[in-house]
Amino acid sequence: MQESGKAGVEFDFKGKTVWVMGGSGVLGGALSRGFAEAGARVLVCGHSHMGRAAELAHELVAAGCRAETRQVDVTSRESLLRLSDEMDREGVGIDILINAAGGAVPAATTGADRSFFDLEDQPLGQAMDLNFMGTLYACQAFGRQMAAQGRGCIINIASIGAMRPLTRSVAYSAGKAAVINFTQWLAVHLSQTYAADLRVNALVPGFFLTHQNRFLLTDEQTGELTERGQRIIAHTPMRRFGQPEDLVGPALWLASDAARFVQGAAIVVDGGVAAFGGI
Ligand SMILES: NC(=O)c1ccc[n+]([C@@H]2O[C@H](COP(=O)([O-])OP(=O)(O)OC[C@H]3O[C@@H](n4cnc5c(N)ncnc54)[C@H](O)[C@@H]3O)[C@@H](O)[C@H]2O)c1
Numbered sequence: 001m002q003e004s005g006k007a008g009v010e011f012d013f014k015g016k017t018v019w020v021m022g023g024s025g026v027l028g029g030a031l032s033r034g035f036a037e038a039g040a041r042v043l044v045c046g047h048s049h050m051g052r053a054a055e056l057a058h059e060l061v062a063a064g065c066r067a068e069t070r071q072v073d074v075t076s077r078e079s080l081l082r083l084s085d086e087m088d089r090e091g092v093g094i095d096i097l098i099n100a101a102g103g104a105v106p107a108a109t110t111g112a113d114r115s116f117f118d119l120e121d122q123p124l125g126q127a128m129d130l131n132f133m134g135t136l137y138a139c140q141a142f143g144r145q146m147a148a149q150g151r152g153c154i155i156n157i158a159s160i161g162a163m164r165p166l167t168r169s170v171a172y173s174a175g176k177a178a179v180i181n182f183t184q185w186l187a188v189h190l191s192q193t194y195a196a197d198l199r200v201n202a203l204v205p206g207f208f209l210t211h212q213n214r215f216l217l218t219d220e221q222t223g224e225l226t227e228r229g230q231r232i233i234a235h236t237p238m239r240r241f242g243q244p245e246d247l248v249g250p251a252l253w254l255a256s257d258a259a260r261f262v263q264g265a266a267i268v269v270d271g272g273v274a275a276f277g278g279i
Contacts (some may be wrong), residue, residue: 004269007248011256014039017093017240018255021045021074021138022101024053026210027157030244031098031251032056034064038252044069045083047101074101074134074165080141083140093149097142099179100157101213108171116170124171131175136182141199143190150195153255156183156202163204180204180266187264199263201254204272207232208242209271217241237272 005006007030018035022028033056036042042060042079044053053069060067070086073079089096107123110116136244146152161169162176166202180202187200209217225233233239251271253259268274 005250007037007245011038011252011258013096013252013255016040016095016099017043018096019043019045019094020098020100021072021227022099022157023056023275024049024069025103026212027101027205027208027244027247028098028100029053029056030155030248031100032067032081033060034245034248034252035096035255036060036230037063039065040096041066041092042068043087045072045101047071047073050116064238074099074138075129077137080137084141088145094142094145095152097146097152098157098251099138099152101134101137101138102157102159102176102180104169104172105130108153111168111169119170127171128175131172131251132178133177134183139182139186143186146198147190147194150198152198154186155254156180156200158202158204160206160268160273162266163268163274166244174221175272183266184264188201189228191216191263197260199254199259201259201262201264202266202271203247203250203254204266204268204274205247206242206268207236208244208246223276232273235273235276236270236279237276240271242269242271 013035018040020028020032023044032042032044044057046053046098050071056232057067057069070083072083105123105127108119143269156179158179159176161173162180165173183200183202190200191200217226219226247269250267
């Protein structure tokens with residue numbers, strides 16, 4: 001089993017600049033660290049948890065890496081364009097864009113006290129905005145420069161919920177399905193319209209144990225798996241949750257020349273969940 005905390009892969013991204021939306025989050029943070037340790041200059045972008053982003057950047061810089069933080073709201077075109085203009089003025093380019101901002105919106109999920117028929121517009125729209133439109137807006141705001149320079153690589157973070165809709169999470173699953181569809185569309189569009197080598201792919205994480213879902217999957221007191229946690233492990237042939245570092249190798253590979261002919265793909269990183277028929 002992969003040791004926690006180490007991605008276990010070597011790629012060289014010296015001279016590349018990587019912008020990570022959702023870099024202040026758990027998975028985006030691991031990706032930021034992975035690219036910075038592989039030599040890239042990393043913009044760790046987030047909306048919340050900017051203290052965590054600052055700590056990460058500080059730690060990376062102390063270790064001799066290049067990292068800095070920026071606050072941005074991916075659901076706002078203005079906010080994204082402000083960041084784009086600011087970076088332009090500072091002469092900071094973009095080689096790789098990672099769209100890892102996202103997450104479930106509790107009021108857009110069904111439950112004992114909230115039927116599907118009662119889900120309201122605002123939370124449904126918020127979940128679609130964060131998980132789908134935020135990715136599309138970021139590709140518009142930062143992809144323009146990639147199209148102009150004729151090179152670049154975009155990695156969108158979807159979810160296994162896109163392929164196997166998660167019980168209760170209706171808008172989250174639909175939003176992530178839209179991310180995969182959009183990834184394919186944009187890959188074709190950029191290749192055909194601007195430069196053949198402009199690549200757009202998606203990573204499709206399965207179940208990772210993170211701050212957001214730890215309380216749902218493990219008992220806070222005992223650390224034992226909850227019933228939902230047990231069901232997930234029972235449906236994961238590799239019999240464990242993903243560790244954030246498990247995403248790093250696939251992301252470095254996708255962004256590297258080793259994946260130069262990979263276009264419009266959705267790479268599942270899930271310990272076998274999507275492959276398992278349940279029997
Ligand atoms: N954790 C999992 O098991 C899992 C599984 C599959 C997919 N994913 C996806 O991976 C991505 C990262 O998940 P995570 O577990 O690290 O979540 P997280 O909550 O730790 O991180 C989410 C990040 O998104 C940022 N964000 C939220 N709203 C934003 C906005 N409006 N503008 C800009 N940034 C915003 C937050 O600041 C944070 O940095 C998400 O898209 C999530 O849906 C997670």
